[in-house]
Amino acid sequence: MKKNIPAIIGLVIISLLIITALLAPLLAPYNPTDQNLYQRLQPPGSQHLLGQDSLGRDVFTRIIYGARVSLKVGIITVSISLIIGISLGLTAGYIGGIADEVIMRICDIFLAFPGILLAIALMSIMEPSLNNVIIALSIMGWVGYARLVRGQTLSLKESEFVTAARSLGAGHLRIMLRHILPNLLAPVIVEATFGMGGVVVAEAGLSFLGLGTQPPTPSWGTMLNEGRKFLLIAPHLTTFPGLAIMIVVLGLNFLGDGIRDIFDPQKRR
Amino acid sequence: MRRYIIKRGVLLIPVIMGVVTFVFLLIHLIPGDPVDMMLGETAQQADREMLRTRLGLNDPIHLQYYKFIKGIVRGDLGDSIHYNRPVLEIIIDRFPATLELTLGAIVIAILISIPVGIIAAARQYSIFDNSSMLLALLGISMPNFWLGPLLIIVFSIKLGWLPVSGMGGLTYLILPSVTLGTSMAAILSRMTRSSLLEVIRKDYITTARAKGLSELVIMVKHALTNALLPIVTIIGLQFGALLSGSIITEMIFSWPGIGRLTIQAIITRDYPLVQGCVLFIALCYVMVNLLTDLLYVFIDPRIRLSE
Numbered sequence: 067m068k069k070n071i072p073a074i075i076g077l078v079i080i081s082l083l084i085i086t087a088l089l090a091p092l093l094a095p096y097n098p099t100d101q102n103l104y105q106r107l108q109p110p111g112s113q114h115l116l117g118q119d120s121l122g123r124d125v126f127t128r129i130i131y132g133a134r135v136s137l138k139v140g141i142i143t144v145s146i147s148l149i150i151g152i153s154l155g156l157t158a159g160y161i162g163g164i165a166d167e168v169i170m171r172i173c174d175i176f177l178a179f180p181g182i183l184l185a186i187a188l189m190s191i192m193e194p195s196l197n198n199v200i201i202a203l204s205i206m207g208w209v210g211y212a213r214l215v216r217g218q219t220l221s222l223k224e225s226e227f228v229t230a231a232r233s234l235g236a237g238h239l240r241i242m243l244r245h246i247l248p249n250l251l252a253p254v255i256v257e258a259t260f261g262m263g264g265v266v267v268a269e270a271g272l273s274f275l276g277l278g279t280q281p282p283t284p285s286w287g288t289m290l291n292e293g294r295k296f297l298l299i300a301p302h303l304t305t306f307p308g309l310a311i312m313i314v315v316l317g318l319n320f321l322g323d324g325i326r327d328i329f330d331p332q333k334r335r
Numbered sequence: 336m337r338r339y340i341i342k343r344g345v346l347l348i349p350v351i352m353g354v355v356t357f358v359f360l361l362i363h364l365i366p367g368d369p370v371d372m373m374l375g376e377t378a379q380q381a382d383r384e385m386l387r388t389r390l391g392l393n394d395p396i397h398l399q400y401y402k403f404i405k406g407i408v409r410g411d412l413g414d415s416i417h418y419n420r421p422v423l424e425i426i427i428d429r430f431p432a433t434l435e436l437t438l439g440a441i442v443i444a445i446l447i448s449i450p451v452g453i454i455a456a457a458r459q460y461s462i463f464d465n466s467s468m469l470l471a472l473l474g475i476s477m478p479n480f481w482l483g484p485l486l487i488i489v490f491s492i493k494l495g496w497l498p499v500s501g502m503g504g505l506t507y508l509i510l511p512s513v514t515l516g517t518s519m520a521a522i523l524s525r526m527t528r529s530s531l532l533e534v535i536r537k538d539y540i541t542t543a544r545a546k547g548l549s550e551l552v553i554m555v556k557h558a559l560t561n562a563l564l565p566i567v568t569i570i571g572l573q574f575g576a577l578l579s580g581s582i583i584t585e586m587i588f589s590w591p592g593i594g595r596l597t598i599q600a601i602i603t604r605d606y607p608l609v610q611g612c613v614l615f616i617a618l619c620y621v622m623v624n625l626l627t628d629l630l631y632v633f634i635d636p637r638i639r640l641s642e
Binding site for chain 2: 267276305316320
């Protein structure tokens with residue numbers, strides 16, 4: 067990690083995101099929903115660092131509060147996806163047979179929906195809200211982890227330490243949770259780091275389409291959607307929220323690359 | 336080869352059935368009454384009953400499922416509530432636009448990524464290599480719903496070179512294709528580079544070099560052809576990402592394709608159309624994945640022989 071500059075940059079970016087999200091009320095100069103209709107669509111200036119939106123709200127403040135939405139969606143969604151994915155992947159890989167077949171065929175069905183199409187389809191029948199976005203993205207997100215965990219479990223269950231544990235009388239659940247699970251966590255952590263970037267983009271994408279977080283909650287995707295209407299006269303409304311998304315995703319990609327290098331130095335090129 | 340195709344085809348049946356079942360259930364998973372959701376709670380009772388009958392919602396669920404599958408087999412995806420036309424007809428009208436955009440994005444991605452990947456691999460750790468790979472990482476991290484508006488600001492509003500939105504000649508295609516193709520270009524450049532780096536360490540490349548062949552011939556004729564396999568796979572796999580990405584890109588550029596149609600159908604609560612669009616996009620994706628698999632076998636005879 068010491069020499070891995072991109073990974074350090076990634077770690078700094080994500081740490082800043084977490085600090086920003088946690089300390090939003092202290093860091094933000096204004097209230098994110100305070101309107102000032104006399105100062106609509108003002109460009110960046112000394113009073114309002116990143117300008118004001120169509121309702122005169124401070125863009126900088128809303129970006130700071132938007133970090134909360136992104137982080138919340140990212141952490142909760144990835145956690146739910148991980149719980150489902152690891153449970154099903156472990157079961158499929160360890161038990162094998164019909165359980166494996168059924169779980170993998172279900173995975174295949176979910177994978178037949180490209181990108182965020184499944185989330186879009188689910189959001190079409192749910193009320194657009196932050197919680198529903200988390201549900202939709204979790205339903206979509208577990209598949210990758212399940213397949214990864216299954217693959218790892220298949221090879222790990224043939225390992226000597228698993229045979230040793232079994233010969234010592236360890237039960238299946240104990241072998242799965244105490245012996246196999248800790249040994250497959252490294253690639254899962256790498257995948258989860260990249261996955262979180264995907265979730266941040268997906269949430270913003272759904273909000274951009276009007277299917278996600280709803281105004282006045284300050285989400286970066288919602289801000290981009292609002293900014294789209296004022297591209298001609300207020301391009302700053304589009305530039306800054308998008309920049310925030312890109313920096314966070316870049317940070318997660320850097321961090322993911324870095325963690326992978328630590329766990330698997332051979333892959334470094 | 337034929338056995339492989341049949342095997343892949345058979346494996347696809349449960350996936351397609353699963354997709355069809357999910358799409359069928361979509362309307363039944365709506366919390367509360369789907370008719371309320373479509374018409375609003377203030378709608379007249381007579382209108383609600385009419386829509387319920389039209390959608391077959393009064394039938395028992397297994398009968399609805401049977402009719403749904405029978406309809407799909409016959410190419411009947413029902414009628415759109417909003418357009419009052421058969422769903423499949425509307426989708427077929429809009430599909431060429433999505434296809435044009437997707438192909439445009441693939442062409443742009445290939446034109447950028449293959450030369451960049453080759454040069455980056457040939458000059459590993461050079462300034463070009465480092466900067467192009469950093470740019471590629473930026474390209475992957477840049478969401479298309481941000482890149483699109485940025486391109487509009489620069490090339491349409493500030494410079495006035497290209498149209499802001501809509502569909503027409505080639506000039507209308509450029510910005511949406513770049514928006515959609517950038518992340519694919521980024522992924523492909525990285526893939527081309529790493530795939531080539533793996534190949535150029537092989538003995539036959541050393542032999543080619545010892546024979547006195549030029550670097551260009553070695554790279555393109557000897558290395559690239561052997562590094563093509565993962566590249567083709569990525570192009571195939573990325574097609575799905577493009578189909579999904581086209582939903583957002585079409586919304587940004589008011590491109591009259593299936594993606595925009597899907598979102599408009601969601602906004603107008605036109606569920607038969609939503610079902611049709613989701614089903615159509617998913618089936619296209621499944622078919623492209625199958626074709627990629629077959630192409631993979633075609634390119635690499637080792638897979639064919641191991642079957």
